[in-house]
Amino acid sequence: MNTTSDPLPDLIVGRRRHLVQHRIADGVRLLSVVSIVVAAVWFDLPAVLGLIVVTIGLMIPRLCRLAGPFDAAFCITILIAAWSGIAGLYRAISWWDLAVHFVTAGSSAAVLYLIMARTSITPTATKQAFPARSVIVLTTALGMTAAVFWEFLEWAGNRYITDRIHVGYNDTLSDLAVGGLGAVIAGVALARWSTRAPANTKSTNSDNPKHDTDHYSDQRKDHHETH
Numbered sequence: 001m002n003t004t005s006d007p008l009p010d011l012i013v014g015r016r017r018h019l020v021q022h023r024i025a026d027g028v029r030l031l032s033v034v035s036i037v038v039a040a041v042w043f044d045l046p047a048v049l050g051l052i053v054v055t056i057g058l059m060i061p062r063l064c065r066l067a068g069p070f071d072a073a074f075c076i077t078i079l080i081a082a083w084s085g086i087a088g089l090y091r092a093i094s095w096w097d098l099a100v101h102f103v104t105a106g107s108s109a110a111v112l113y114l115i116m117a118r119t120s121i122t123p124t125a126t127k128q129a130f131p132a133r134s135v136i137v138l139t140t141a142l143g144m145t146a147a148v149f150w151e152f153l154e155w156a157g158n159r160y161i162t163d164r165i166h167v168g169y170n171d172t173l174s175d176l177a178v179g180g181l182g183a184v185i186a187g188v189a190l191a192r193w194s195t196r197a198p199a200n201t202k203s204t205n206s207d208n209p210k211h212d213t214d215h216y217s218d219q220r221k222d223h224h225e226t227h
Contacts, residue, residue, distance in 0.1 A: 018068025028075035106182030109143030136187035143183020
């Protein structure tokens with residue numbers, strides 16, 4: 001049986017083809033837990049607290065059942081960002097801070113948008129027309145918000161925890177600039193994916209409540225529909 005599928009829900013509700021990415025993401029989550037133990041033994045309290053916060057955050061895409069590629073990308077970039085600070089990479093490599101802010105803001109913006117769509121806070125193409133430009137604008141706004149929140153955490157960490165966290169006017173503005181750019185690119189990527197099918201097309205699968213299941217389950221129905 002041939003059905004017309006809507007690309008954006010395919011991002012929101014995972015499929016069996018994303019199983020590898022989910023395993024990668026779960027592996028990163030496990031590595032994050034191990035990192036807490038490592039930090040407790042070889043590093044200091046700020047490193048431990050930071051990794052605890054990161055580990056909690058990495059559970060969000062899994063709890064929201066986002067698609068594997070976004071789950072894995074978010075987990076990898078956030079854990080790299082955390083360890084970059086602990087290992088001193090931001091100070092050792094001049095461009096590393098900007099690169100990390102670029103990818104983390106982009107991945108965070110995409111995940112935040114998909115969570116909002118997953119929880120029906122924002123519309124999807126299966127429910128009502130949502131222009132691609134709206135996806136880009138909203139994703140960019142979410143990314144900028146995440147970037148500002150990140151800078152606030154850096155300031156709080158520098159003020160109340162350790163002065164090893166570098167803050168400054170130029171540093172903050174440059175981080176926000178590259179973070180915003182990453183969010184724009186993430187928005188364009190989501191918009192391109194969501195417009196691969198007509199905006200007013202409704203998926204017969206999306207109308208089936210059985211279709212909205214955990215993406216770790218066996219989706220035999222999807223297999224039959226492709227034949």
